[in-house]
Amino acid sequence: MPPSARRVQRQARGRGGRPKKRVRSVQAWKVHKFGGSSVADAACMERVAKIIENDPAPRKAVVLSACRGVTDALLTLISLAEQGSPALDDRLQELRQRHVGIARELLAGELCDEYIALLDVDCRDIAGILQTVRLVRNASTTMRDLIAGYGEIWSTRLFERLLRRRAAGHVQWLDARKALLVEWGPMGPGVRWEQSRAQLSALVAPEFVGTLVVTGFIATDTQGLQTTLGRNGSDYSASIFGSLLDAAEIVIWTDVDGVLSADPRLVPEAQVIDTLSYNEAMELAYFGAKVIHPATMAPAVQERIPIWIKNTFAADKPGTLIHDRSEPDPLVKGITTIDRIALVNLEGAGMIGVPGTAHRLFGALREEGISVILISQGSSEHSICFAVPEAEAERAERVVRRAFDPELREGQIHSIEIDHGCSILAVVGDGMAGAHGVAAKVFVALGSAGVNVRAIAQGASERNISVVIDGRGSARALRAVHSAFYLSAHTVSIGLIGPGLVGGALLEQIASQMQRLARDFKLDLRVRAIAGSKTMRLAAGAIDLSRWRDEYRAGGDPLDLDQFADHVHADHFPHAVIIDCTASAEVAKHYPHWLSEGIHIVTPNKKANSAAYGDYQRVKDARRTAGSHYLYEATVGAGLPVIQTLRDLRETGDEIRRIEGMFSGTLAYLFNTWDGTQPFSQVVKHAKSLGYTEPDPRDDLSGMDVARKLIILAREMGLQTELAEVKVESLVPAEISDCGVDAFLERLPGFDGAMLQRLQAATGRGNVLRYVGSVDAQGRAEVGLVELPRTHSFANIALTDNIVRFETARYDKNPLIVQGPGAGPAVTAAGVFADLLRVCAYLGAKL
Numbered sequence: 001m002p003p004s005a006r007r008v009q010r011q012a013r014g015r016g017g018r019p020k021k022r023v024r025s026v027q028a029w030k031v032h033k034f035g036g037s038s039v040a041d042a043a044c045m046e047r048v049a050k051i052i053e054n055d056p057a058p059r060k061a062v063v064l065s066a067c068r069g070v071t072d073a074l075l076t077l078i079s080l081a082e083q084g085s086p087a088l089d090d091r092l093q094e095l096r097q098r099h100v101g102i103a104r105e106l107l108a109g110e111l112c113d114e115y116i117a118l119l120d121v122d123c124r125d126i127a128g129i130l131q132t133v134r135l136v137r138n139a140s141t142t143m144r145d146l147i148a149g150y151g152e153i154w155s156t157r158l159f160e161r162l163l164r165r166r167a168a169g170h171v172q173w174l175d176a177r178k179a180l181l182v183e184w185g186p187m188g189p190g191v192r193w194e195q196s197r198a199q200l201s202a203l204v205a206p207e208f209v210g211t212l213v214v215t216g217f218i219a220t221d222t223q224g225l226q227t228t229l230g231r232n233g234s235d236y237s238a239s240i241f242g243s244l245l246d247a248a249e250i251v252i253w254t255d256v257d258g259v260l261s262a263d264p265r266l267v268p269e270a271q272v273i274d275t276l277s278y279n280e281a282m283e284l285a286y287f288g289a290k291v292i293h294p295a296t297m298a299p300a301v302q303e304r305i306p307i308w309i310k311n312t313f314a315a316d317k318p319g320t321l322i323h324d325r326s327e328p329d330p331l332v333k334g335i336t337t338i339d340r341i342a343l344v345n346l347e348g349a350g351m352i353g354v355p356g357t358a359h360r361l362f363g364a365l366r367e368e369g370i371s372v373i374l375i376s377q378g379s380s381e382h383s384i385c386f387a388v389p390e391a392e393a394e395r396a397e398r399v400v401r402r403a404f405d406p407e408l409r410e411g412q413i414h415s416i417e418i419d420h421g422c423s424i425l426a427v428v429g430d431g432m433a434g435a436h437g438v439a440a441k442v443f444v445a446l447g448s449a450g451v452n453v454r455a456i457a458q459g460a461s462e463r464n465i466s467v468v469i470d471g472r473g474s475a476r477a478l479r480a481v482h483s484a485f486y487l488s489a490h491t492v493s494i495g496l497i498g499p500g501l502v503g504g505a506l507l508e509q510i511a512s513q514m515q516r517l518a519r520d521f522k523l524d525l526r527v528r529a530i531a532g533s534k535t536m537r538l539a540a541g542a543i544d545l546s547r548w549r550d551e552y553r554a555g556g557d558p559l560d561l562d563q564f565a566d567h568v569h570a571d572h573f574p575h576a577v578i579i580d581c582t583a584s585a586e587v588a589k590h591y592p593h594w595l596s597e598g599i600h601i602v603t604p605n606k607k608a609n610s611a612a613y614g615d616y617q618r619v620k621d622a623r624r625t626a627g628s629h630y631l632y633e634a635t636v637g638a639g640l641p642v643i644q645t646l647r648d649l650r651e652t653g654d655e656i657r658r659i660e661g662m663f664s665g666t667l668a669y670l671f672n673t674w675d676g677t678q679p680f681s682q683v684v685k686h687a688k689s690l691g692y693t694e695p696d697p698r699d700d701l702s703g704m705d706v707a708r709k710l711i712i713l714a715r716e717m718g719l720q721t722e723l724a725e726v727k728v729e730s731l732v733p734a735e736i737s738d739c740g741v742d743a744f745l746e747r748l749p750g751f752d753g754a755m756l757q758r759l760q761a762a763t764g765r766g767n768v769l770r771y772v773g774s775v776d777a778q779g780r781a782e783v784g785l786v787e788l789p790r791t792h793s794f795a796n797i798a799l800t801d802n803i804v805r806f807e808t809a810r811y812d813k814n815p816l817i818v819q820g821p822g823a824g825p826a827v828t829a830a831g832v833f834a835d836l837l838r839v840c841a842y843l844g845a846k847l
């Protein structure tokens with residue numbers, strides 16, 4: 001049984017604020033309001049008619065907006081007339097045609113003719129008014145209001161006839177101008193309740209049963225002239241008629257499933273909020289949730305009429321209920337932003353302890369009709385700042401300068417500054433009151449998304465935390481905070497450079513885990529860009545990883561790393577990560593810039609960390625200043641926890657004395673397997689055929705790769721060692737160090753004798769040969785082939801194992817050893833993937 005058909009008896013607060021007992025009659029009214037998007041065309045109108053017919057409430061009032069875009073079009077007519085534009089007549093004809101078209105689709109015969117005849121009368125009236133405007137080149141407010149209001153008259157007249165055509169019971173059309181009397185004041189239009197109620201009673205019979213079709217948006221002012229309730233005023237109309245008719249409930253029908261936890265155009269994952277208290281809804285509406293309008297709810301709130309927000313296009317969905325109860329779970333109901341805000345900051349010691357400064361300031365603004373959206377004052381009273389709409393900024397500055405002219409001249413107030421291009425982000429929820437850590441979560445989320453906070457305001461009710469931020473980061477801020485409260489997944493925009501062996505393996509690993517990460521941890525990893533050495537593929541949403549090779553090959557744009565980074569770091573994604581799977585020094589040169597922009601970097605590329613110390617320092621500085629993350633575990637020992645172990649040792653206060661190890665999977669393999677029964681050159685060729693060496697095996701044999709790893713570790717130890725300072729023993733004979741790869745492999749057997757001699761000498765002494773790197777606390781770094789006893793831990797490793805030995809103050813007698821496979825695409829990619837997830841955890845994902 002619908003509530004309106006029930007005997008509804010409840011406590012309500014009267015308009016004077018006193019609680020009063022109200023007994024609703026059996027025949028309570030129900031008010032439905034349909035916004036412009038719900039009555040955009042003939043199909044929409046039919047849909048609305050069905051919704052109304054399906055509602056068994058005996059007394060229904062249907063408040064309609066103008067068809068979508070009509071109010072805008074009418075206001076444009078006025079502007080065109082003011083400019084004397086010749087396009088005027090055509091535009092008016094277009095509007096007429098649109099309504100005639102809908103009428104012809106919906107109605108027939110007399111109903112249709114009658115509608116068009118009335119429409120033509122209106123169009124003639126409008127043309128007359130516009131002609132006057134064209135002559136005087138200026139429209140008065142009355143003219144403007146009169147013309148703007150026709151949209152609601154046309155939509156309701158149509159709808160009323162549609163209901164009659166469908167024989168949907170008794171129908172009455174109500175021109176709100178005949179019932180609703182308002183007076184415009186500084187706070188907007190205020191209703192004259194007594195007169196309005198009396199006028200309405202005279203128009204609608206007390207025993208009325210059926211559907212009352214009411215024009216939204218328009219009313220009459222105290223001089224008897226037509227006025228409007230302001231843009232989006234039809235919500236207000238619904239709320240006013242709800243109060244006037246003493247309705248049991250109000251349903252606001254729109255084009256979304258209810259009030260969402262954020263603007264769905266900015267946060268597609270926003271969720272429908274089941275219930276909101278009036279206060280929560282007011283705050284959300286005030287701070288930009290366009291679906292409802294703050295002042296417009298007031299009459300319904302005062303009468304405690306429940307308001308439903310529902311979707312015309314999905315009428316069975318439950319929608320959002322706004323009522324007078326508050327539910328503390330979830331803590332945060334919604335997050336909104338208002339853009340195009342200016343922040344005005346007033347500073348000066350002269351304000352300290354002077355009573356009435358704020359009063360003078362806001363009094364002056366009020367007199368000028370400037371609405372202040374947010375105020376923040378430090379407890380030192382040294383500064384006051386407030387936010388106004390950008391369009392009001394200059395006027396606000398003038399007003400404040402005038403009001404404080406003496407103080408400015410005498411220096412008690414030394415500056416009035418305006419920050420343009422800001423946005424306000426508001427986090428709303430009754431449950432925040434008294435809950436710990438909500439503000440902290442907001443600021444951590446903003447900080448980790450690289451959003452700078454300019455001003456903060458929290459009402460004493462603790463129902464709302466509002467922050468003023470740089471407007472350019474507003475979408476990113478909204479998404480970051482939204483996901484921090486678990487209202488949507490943590491979305492990370494990812495760009496991968498170098499989809500080769502490691503990069504390709506990584507993409508496959510991510511693809512295989514994506515669903516699980518989304519399901520279990522609400523982590524939404526979106527690979528949105530892949531770049532090779534010549535081309536790049538940028539995707540607006542995400543690249544489908546199940547077929548990334550096809551997508552990547554299907555063509556793309558020529559490589560431009562700046563454009564690539566801008567794309568990955570798009571404003572509407574809270575976090576951006578670039579994964580560099582190349583070995584390129586060119587790519588590494590971009591790191592400082594990317595990090596300083598707030599992009600996080602994850603990489604197995606050794607070039608940045610082993611570059612000249614100054615360049616390395618620039619990367620670290622950029623990371624530190626911008627607070628971005630830079631992780632490179634896979635640069636040493638592939639997926640083995642080498643860097644992390646070293647960092648943990650240092651951070652917990654251990655003293656690193658020496659690090660020694662076998663850092664090359666290739667060289668480990670060569671000396672593990674070579675027992676002298678075959679020539680060394682053949683072992684090299686075999687290793688190459690197994691894919692264990694670089695395409696040019698000299699890159700491994702030269703020892704430079706190991707030297708780079710050693711430098712990375714040395715710097716992690718806090719040393720400033722340069723690559724050139726590492727003593728490197730190359731296993732590439734000088735004679736064949738410059739020729740082509742094929743020639744090198746061909747000539748390598750010529751040097752087998754010398755290598756065999758070294759092996760036999762070592763074996764003769766009961767030792768083995770191992771290619772080892774070491775660095776000590778003084779920065780002495782060496783890489784080369786050494787002889788080790790068979791009992792040494794380095795002598796007993798398998799295949800391509802890496803082994804790293806940390807001699808520290810704590811691990812003194814018995815060093816800490818990390819050992820395991822240290823080469824190969826799968827384990828290296830896994831090391832990079834682990835870093836990526838670590839970055840996500842730093843950014844707030846709960847892994």
Ligand code: ADP
Nearest residue numbers: 035036037254255256259260262263289290291
């Ligand atoms: P109508 O034409 O029905 O009056 P509006 O355009 O005035 O519709 O308001 C509905 C729109 O408000 C939605 O389409 C949505 O894009 C936008 N919107 C902004 N913030 C929110 C939010 N928090 N919840 C729901 N909708 C929102």
Ligand code: ASP
Nearest residue numbers: 065071217231232233234
């Ligand atoms: N038609 C009016 C407007 O567009 C009122 C409304 O739709 O709420 O502002």
Ligand code: MG
Nearest residue numbers: 035232290291
């Ligand atoms: Mg609206």
